[in-house]
Amino acid sequence: MAKVKKFPEIVPVLGEKIKIELVDKLVIDNEELLGNFDSNTYTIQLENMTDEDKRDTTLLHETLHAVLEVSGMATVINNKDFEEGLVEVLERVLHKLYKRR
Numbered sequence: 001m002a003k004v005k006k007f008p009e010i011v012p013v014l015g016e017k018i019k020i021e022l023v024d025k026l027v028i029d030n031e032e033l034l035g036n037f038d039s040n041t042y043t044i045q046l047e048n049m050t051d052e053d054k055r056d057t058t059l060l061h062e063t064l065h066a067v068l069e070v071s072g073m074a075t076v077i078n079n080k081d082f083e084e085g086l087v088e089v090l091e092r093v094l095h096k097l098y099k100r101r
């Protein structure tokens with residue numbers, strides 16, 4: 001049996017505690033997603049994937065959305081497409097750095 005990595009329940013972001021929930025299936029606005037950050041409840045929901053690498057990447061991606069929200073940068077950017085592009089670039093760079101450790 002594959003070893004299932006323990007997942008954190010909380011990720012601290014700039015002094016805020018972001019909750020992490022693993023869900024079997026994540027559907028928001030009729031769209032199936034791998035992850036989502038809810039800025040109202042400060043909760044990251046992740047689909048409970050078997051691919052750990054993909055799950056790590058998704059957690060990193062949603063954490064970056066949380067960083068932009070908590071820091072107020074999401075409000076400054078005020079453009080979902082721009083925010084998404086920024087998060088994707090940062091995710092790629094940080095994921096590579098993280099994997100090297």
Ligand SMILES: [Zn+2]
Pocket residue numbers: 061065084087
């Ligand atoms: Zn995103």
